[in-house]
Amino acid sequence: MKHITRYIPNTLTCISLAFGFYAAVLGLSGNYYGAMIAIFVAAVFDFSDGLAARLLKAYSPMGKELDSLADMVSFGVAPGMMLYGFLDKLLHSLSWNDSLPCKLFLLSAFAIPVLSGLRLAKFNIDDRQKTSFVGLPVPAHAILWSSLVTAFSPAVVHTNLSHEALLIGFSIAAVATSLLLVSEIPMFSLKISSFAWKENKRQYILLLSAILLITFWGIPGISATILIYILLSVASCRKSPK
Numbered sequence: 001m002k003h004i005t006r007y008i009p010n011t012l013t014c015i016s017l018a019f020g021f022y023a024a025v026l027g028l029s030g031n032y033y034g035a036m037i038a039i040f041v042a043a044v045f046d047f048s049d050g051l052a053a054r055l056l057k058a059y060s061p062m063g064k065e066l067d068s069l070a071d072m073v074s075f076g077v078a079p080g081m082m083l084y085g086f087l088d089k090l091l092h093s094l095s096w097n098d099s100l101p102c103k104l105f106l107l108s109a110f111a112i113p114v115l116s117g118l119r120l121a122k123f124n125i126d127d128r129q130k131t132s133f134v135g136l137p138v139p140a141h142a143i144l145w146s147s148l149v150t151a152f153s154p155a156v157v158h159t160n161l162s163h164e165a166l167l168i169g170f171s172i173a174a175v176a177t178s179l180l181l182v183s184e185i186p187m188f189s190l191k192i193s194s195f196a197w198k199e200n201k202r203q204y205i206l207l208l209s210a211i212l213l214i215t216f217w218g219i220p221g222i223s224a225t226i227l228i229y230i231l232l233s234v235a236s237c238r239k240s241p242k
Helices: 006-028 032-056 062-090 100-125 138-153 163-181 202-216 219-239
Strands: none
Touching: 006 032, 006 062, 006 138, 032 062, 032 138, 062 100, 062 138, 062 163, 100 138, 100 163, 138 163, 138 202, 138 219
């Protein structure tokens, strides 16, 4: 039985990887909602593989490397593909889409997988990130962008929002949030060791915010929740003693 259980964590990681690849395919084809759901499922399996490894005491060096590779696909490549497809669709709606400066906006989507890869490599060799994070975690970043693209994709067809403004705004935001991945800003973990309010105030505030925002705003509320997570982390960093 022990011989079988040691393969469970890596199996869960492989399932996460499969959903990440599926999300990338859906994102590039324009099925943003399906890609977002696939990324969310990949995140669930990404969480469960670590939980299974701890419960079954089935740690392995290969499991650690496999987890990073799966995260790169599910939370780096997949949201990058979604954003690339979205920006490309915006470009085709503009009269000046053949100009070189316009094409360069597509490069902003590359910031997501490239800096996600740097973030994951940094995480694997950083001993400071045992109970919290330094820089924005890649799953949170992927959830932010998958929900943003899904929320705004109808705007390309069904509203009068400026496509130029969307193109420029999303391109700048992609680079800015990707830089948070490799920043030195401390980010709190959602793991809790007790249910005490004092020790988990930020986690409870984030959970309550998520419930309210998603209930009233739907998919945009998911993006807003990640932004609140970033703001809470930055605020806690400023309050902490030097």
